[in-house]
Amino acid sequence: MLDNTHLSRTRLSAGQLAANFSDLHPALSTDEARTEASRCLYCYDAPCTRACPTHIDVPRFIRQILHSDLPGAADTIFEENIFGGSCARACPTEVLCEGACVDQTLLRAPVQIGRLQRSATDASPPRNEAGPDTGKRIAVIGSGPAGLSCAYSLRRLGHAVVVFEANSVPGGLNTFGISAYKISTAFSLSEVASIKSIGVEIRTGETVDAGRLRDLHKSFDAVFLGVGLGATSSLEVPGADAKGIVEALEFIAESHSGPLSDCRVGRHVLVIGGGNTAIDVATQAVRLGAESVTIAYRRSALEMSAFAYEYALARDDGVRFEWMTRPVEFLGESGVISATKMVKLNMVGTGRSAVLEDIPGTTFEIQSDMVIQALGQNPTTGLLNEFDPQILEDGRVRVDPETRATPVPGLFAGGDCLSRGAEIVDAVQDGKLAAAGIDRFLCGKPCIRP
Amino acid sequence: MIDFFAASRASDREPNHVSDRESSQKPNRASDHEPNRASKREPNRPVIKPDLSSNVAGIKSPNPFWLASGPPTNSAYQARRAFEAGWGGVVWKTIGHEPIVNVSSRYGGIDYDGRKLMGFNNIELITDRTLETNLAEIAEVKRAFPDHAVVVSLMVETNREAWHDIVKQTEDTGCDGLELNFGCPHGMSERGMGSAVGQVPEYTEMVTAWVKEVARTPVLVKLTPNIADIRFVGRAAANGGADGISLINTINSITGVNLDTFHPVPEVAGRGAHGGYCGPAVKPIALNMVQQIAIDPEINLPVSGIGGVQAWQDAVEFILLGAGNVQICTAVMHYGFRIVDQFISGLENWMSDKKFAVIGDFQGKSTGLIGDWADLDLSYKVVAEIAQDKCIHCGLCYIACEDGAHQSIDITPVDEAEFRAVLHGHISSLESGGKTILAGAGDGFVNRFEINQETCVGCNLCSLVCPVDHCISMIEKPGPFEPMTWREYQEKLALGEVDRILPPDHV
Numbered sequence: 001m002l003d004n005t006h007l008s009r010t011r012l013s014a015g016q017l018a019a020n021f022s023d024l025h026p027a028l029s030t031d032e033a034r035t036e037a038s039r040c041l042y043c044y045d046a047p048c049t050r051a052c053p054t055h056i057d058v059p060r061f062i063r064q065i066l067h068s069d070l071p072g073a074a075d076t077i078f079e080e081n082i083f084g085g086s087c088a089r090a091c092p093t094e095v096l097c098e099g100a101c102v103d104q105t106l107l108r109a110p111v112q113i114g115r116l117q118r119s120a121t122d123a124s125p126p127r128n129e130a131g132p133d134t135g136k137r138i139a140v141i142g143s144g145p146a147g148l149s150c151a152y153s154l155r156r157l158g159h160a161v162v163v164f165e166a167n168s169v170p171g172g173l174n175t176f177g178i179s180a181y182k183i184s185t186a187f188s189l190s191e192v193a194s195i196k197s198i199g200v201e202i203r204t205g206e207t208v209d210a211g212r213l214r215d216l217h218k219s220f221d222a223v224f225l226g227v228g229l230g231a232t233s234s235l236e237v238p239g240a241d242a243k244g245i246v247e248a249l250e251f252i253a254e255s256h257s258g259p260l261s262d263c264r265v266g267r268h269v270l271v272i273g274g275g276n277t278a279i280d281v282a283t284q285a286v287r288l289g290a291e292s293v294t295i296a297y298r299r300s301a302l303e304m305s306a307f308a309y310e311y312a313l314a315r316d317d318g319v320r321f322e323w324m325t326r327p328v329e330f331l332g333e334s335g336v337i338s339a340t341k342m343v344k345l346n347m348v349g350t351g352r353s354a355v356l357e358d359i360p361g362t363t364f365e366i367q368s369d370m371v372i373q374a375l376g377q378n379p380t381t382g383l384l385n386e387f388d389p390q391i392l393e394d395g396r397v398r399v400d401p402e403t404r405a406t407p408v409p410g411l412f413a414g415g416d417c418l419s420r421g422a423e424i425v426d427a428v429q430d431g432k433l434a435a436a437g438i439d440r441f442l443c444g445k446p447c448i449r450p
Numbered sequence: 451m452i453d454f455f456a457a458s459r460a461s462d463r464e465p466n467h468v469s470d471r472e473s474s475q476k477p478n479r480a481s482d483h484e485p486n487r488a489s490k491r492e493p494n495r496p497v498i499k500p501d502l503s504s505n506v507a508g509i510k511s512p513n514p515f516w517l518a519s520g521p522p523t524n525s526a527y528q529a530r531r532a533f534e535a536g537w538g539g540v541v542w543k544t545i546g547h548e549p550i551v552n553v554s555s556r557y558g559g560i561d562y563d564g565r566k567l568m569g570f571n572n573i574e575l576i577t578d579r580t581l582e583t584n585l586a587e588i589a590e591v592k593r594a595f596p597d598h599a600v601v602v603s604l605m606v607e608t609n610r611e612a613w614h615d616i617v618k619q620t621e622d623t624g625c626d627g628l629e630l631n632f633g634c635p636h637g638m639s640e641r642g643m644g645s646a647v648g649q650v651p652e653y654t655e656m657v658t659a660w661v662k663e664v665a666r667t668p669v670l671v672k673l674t675p676n677i678a679d680i681r682f683v684g685r686a687a688a689n690g691g692a693d694g695i696s697l698i699n700t701i702n703s704i705t706g707v708n709l710d711t712f713h714p715v716p717e718v719a720g721r722g723a724h725g726g727y728c729g730p731a732v733k734p735i736a737l738n739m740v741q742q743i744a745i746d747p748e749i750n751l752p753v754s755g756i757g758g759v760q761a762w763q764d765a766v767e768f769i770l771l772g773a774g775n776v777q778i779c780t781a782v783m784h785y786g787f788r789i790v791d792q793f794i795s796g797l798e799n800w801m802s803d804k805k806f807a808v809i810g811d812f813q814g815k816s817t818g819l820i821g822d823w824a825d826l827d828l829s830y831k832v833v834a835e836i837a838q839d840k841c842i843h844c845g846l847c848y849i850a851c852e853d854g855a856h857q858s859i860d861i862t863p864v865d866e867a868e869f870r871a872v873l874h875g876h877i878s879s880l881e882s883g884g885k886t887i888l889a890g891a892g893d894g895f896v897n898r899f900e901i902n903q904e905t906c907v908g909c910n911l912c913s914l915v916c917p918v919d920h921c922i923s924m925i926e927k928p929g930p931f932e933p934m935t936w937r938e939y940q941e942k943l944a945l946g947e948v949d950r951i952l953p954p955d956h957v
Contacts, residue, residue, distance in 0.1 A: 038564025041917055044845030045861070050892025066563055094880065099887030102842040104878040106917060110889075276883065308882035352884065 006243050006336050007264040007370060012289040017260040020287035021181045024313075025089070025115055033119040037066035040111045043102060048113055051100035053429040054081040058097055062116055073120035075127070080432075082126060082152045083145050085191055086174055087425045088118035090182045092276075094309045096425070130198045131158030136442045139164060139220040141208050144172020145424045146415025147226030148192065149431025150438075151200045154224075157439050161200050164216070166207040172228060173416075174424060176253040179280040181287060185256040210386035217411060222438045225384075225397065225406070225413040226431065229377035229421060235272065239330030244337035248273070248281045248374035255284060266370025269293045270340055271319075272327060273374030274304040279314045281372045286317040294366060296322040298345055303352050326356075328363065330371065339365045380417055396420055403437025404430055412438055486514075486774055486810035500801035501808045502794065504538060506774035507668040507694030507752040509627040511538035511599035514765065514809055515793050518756050518777035519543050519603035519629060519672075521574065522787070526587035530594065535787035536794060539599030540591070541696075541777060544576035544631045545584045546606050547616065550638075552578050558705030558716040560731065569731035570780045571705040573716060573723050575637045576605055581619070589623040600624075601670065604661075605631040605643050608653065613660045627667045630658065630692075632683075633674035633699025635726045645699070648674035651686035658690025668693040670754060673739075676702050680739040684749045694752040695743050696777065698736045700726025729780040733758030737771055744772025744817050760784075762796030769809060770816040824937040828951070829929030832908040834858075834901045839874040840921035841899060843890035847912035847922060848899050856956065858906040863895040903927075905956040 010017065028036060040062040048058040056077050064073035077084035093099070093114040101110030136159045140147045143165040151161040169175055175188040196202060208216065208227075217223050232247040234240060244266065254263050265288040271278050274297035285293045295314065297304060300323045304311060315321075322342070329341040344362035347354040379395035391397055391406045397413040399405060404412045414430025416422065486505055504514035516539035517523050517532050524543045532540055552575055560569035577584055592600045602625045606612040620628060631638075632648030639646040647653045654671065661669055671687035673680060675698040684695055702724045706715040714722030736757020744753050755773030759765050760781040768776045781789055806812050836847070851859040866888060873879075878889040890896055901912070913922040934942070942948040 035564055041844050041846060043843075044849035045897055046845070047843065047890050047892040047896075050895075051887070052892075092883070095882050095885045095887045099880050099882075100889060100892045102844045102890050104880075104889035105842045105876060108878065303884075305883050307885075308880070310883070 047100035048097035070123035074124035085121040142226035143170040146427035153435030233375040242332035270368040278374035404434035513538035514775035518779040520779040544603040570729035571725040573725040645674040655686040655690040662691035672696040703727030772817040
């Protein structure tokens with residue numbers, strides 16, 4: 001549990017907090033959107049569309065924006081990706097659609113596809129309807145983007161869907177796992193609401209254990225597992241039980257659980273990790289008013305799994321970086337973190353497979369009243385192993401790459417429990433593919449409609 | 451003050467154009483009227499500073515850029531600002547005996563996917579100021595700018611006395627020339643003026659002749675493009691004694707319809723009228739008509755080119771096709787008088803580069819290159835070629851050829867890793883968070899586009915849609931037979947000297 005009660009609440013004013021957590025990329029005005037849209041070349045077999053995991057027809061929706069058909073543009077996006085609004089806000093577009101944009105070569109500046117997608121999705125809500133009733137019932141475990149994408153697609157095909165969510169609030173990591181300056185709580189819940197609006201039933205506060213999963217597998221025609229990952233990893237070093245050492249996802253979730261002014265943050269914050277979540281929490285700490293924020297990572301900048309764009313964001317927010325170092329001991333005063341003893345590391349070999357060795361005699365201390373561990377999440381092995389160990393392989397659920405069917409008939413899966421941590425857009429695509437797989441499983445091929 | 455010199459030279463030339471009609475087929479007409487006289491310099495002598503001075507039908511100006519009759523030439527205030535900005539001449543907004551009453555609104559614009567005013571339309575009429583005011587201001591401007599061209603556009607009722615009167619009153623201002631507005635397509639035409647005259651060759655000839663009875667300064671006749679064949683009115687103007695031709699006036703148009711109100715654009719209390727279309731979109735139409743007038747042996751008059759000039763290159767094209775100068779209106783309405791500075795700079799630099807010392811060195815250089823389709827060489831063969839080291843893999847050439855032309859471009863997905871092995875350095879690649887993304891790639895492959903030169907008909911389409919300069923070029927290939935025009939082909943076919951050319955195997 002998040003134990004940070006020794007920390008004071010943010011000292012920033014409500015106005016300053018609102019400014020700090022306002023959209024990272026504000027919506028384009030109509031004029032801006034049309035001007036940006038006019039840059040699109042309308043490529044054939046467009047690289048951006050291919051680079052998007054959900055294969056949104058990007059040139060099509062941009063041309064619809066250009067010609068003032070925003071509802072049409074939104075339809076194009078939602079047709080492939082019901083989380084088009086979230087993806088417009090949180091997708092790492094630089095390594096997806098915008099990275100593939102041919103204008104990246106021509107003008108050294110891609111068309112701002114993400115921001116154009118936001119223009120369209122902000123302007124017009126999804127307006128699809130449920131398909132004619134098939135009489136089939138599917139249970140979806142988890143209401144994150146994978147589960148809800150699957151549920152939405154199934155509903156459009158006419159199947160009845162019940163989503164089981166352990167948390168009291170739906171949306172999974174879209175609601176609690178992405179810093180509020182990227183996706184606000186309210187926005188995430190508005191996407192959930194539009195999915196519910198076509199008749200997807202979401203039961204919150206319903207934890208599914210292995211026994212329950214067996215029951216659901218029997219009582220429903222098919223089950224989709226979108227359970228995500230488990231608890232975050234923690235460092236096993238002396239002093240790790242000191243107050244003020246928190247997990248990244250807890251810290252992010254706090255920004256979604258109440259008003260920002262209730263968020264607690266240290267004056268001096270140390271973040272441990274080198275992924276996108278490390279960046280998220282570091283920038284969130286800065287935006288909540290931390291005086292200094294340091295990211296310590298065991299490898300160098302080159303090996304970080306955080307995207308270059310995220311790294312630049314943290315640097316611009318004034319975050320300091322300590323490369324090639326790891327914590328060896330958390331030092332506390334009366335049970336509260338006060339500093340972290342670090343040791344410098346040597347890389348033997350290159351890249352992420354290099355072996356890291358402590359360099360003797362290089363320990364140093366980083367003073368902080370808060371440490372945030374951003375070390376990634378562990379697989380949800382408990383539930384799945386208990387249900388049927390054969391569906392797991394190397395901590396991931398084994399699935400058919402086309403249908404997302406697990407080795408257990410009628411059981412499908414997608415999202416982070418397959419990928420061990422990917423983007424929203426990847427989870428959405430998993431859900432879409434699984435819905436098609438389930439439809440084929442239930443109705444044969446082609447699916448005969450009543 | 452009257453420029454007797456210009457007037458006398460203009461009248462000197464008058465008999466010439468009649469006798470020239472039979473003989474003159476040569477494209478460069480500069481020497482016929484000695485305007486923009488070709489230089490006698492050595493071909494390779496470097497040109498330091500080209501001479502931009504212009505002489506069209508005896509009307510001289512320091513450069514070939516005139517403001518066309520229209521809203522920018524409505525007043526002395528504007529004419530002064532124009533000359534101070536560097537314009538060579540001004541054609542005063544059309545004056546008449548009585549000021550007209552205008553409506554509101556007046557203009558409509560055509561935007562093209564993000565660019566404003568590709569085309570422009572107006573339903574404004576001729577001057578709404580009194581004749582006295584206009585004449586006083588014209589005289590004032592001419593006095594202040596003796597070396598610039600001040601030409602006055604005229605339109606009065608179709609009545610000999612009316613024309614005689616306006617010509618005399620106007621020339622008393624000291625202006626350098628007259629332009630007869632036989633072109634306005636809206637409003638005035640309903641009252642028997644403007645294009646109502648310009649659409650009837652007999653009226654054009656008659657009114658031109660009336661004007662020439664009293665005019666002492668050169669008379670340009672401004673033609674309307676709203677006719678079937680521009681040459682007939684051009685010839686009528688020549689027969690009436692015109693000293694030069696200006697063209698084109700605006701084209702009948704409806705800019706658009708408002709999709710919410712269903713009212714036309716521009717609208718006047720919910721109604722519209724057929725307004726005059728101009729702006730960059732009309733340039734090709736204007737170039738075509740200018741060339742037709744410039745090459746016509748029965749016309750043989752200096753030409754002032756008008757229609758869609760918005761950059762110096764446009765002006766050069768008009769002059770290459772036979773115009774002696776150009777007139778500009780819409781581009782100024784869009785950007786102001788200041789653009790003339792870039793026209794002058796661009797023209798000077800281009801002339802220096804091409805080693806042209808004066809306008810006459812290139813005027814009409816391309817006029818004679820346009821003629822009947824029947825005289826084009828059927829054996830000439832070009833095919834497209836894609837420079838792979840410039841291709842950005844947008845696929846626009848492919849889909850244009852596939853759907854809009856002759857299915858002669860092959861699309862081949864190349865595995866991204868394989869593509870990287872032969873990666874052309876021009877492609878952007880980004881490494882971020884352990885991922886590498888290649889611009890133009892997606893889903894693990896890059897589309898490679900190649901021309902099938904066996905079936906390519908050499909239509910240019912792919913090279914026109916390609917967004918990258920010099921990526922797709924049209925290269926010449928040996929023809930399938932000896933050079934032969936369609937006309938020659940017909941003759942040889944009749945004589946049994948050639949076999950019929952077979953339809954292509956690949957359509």
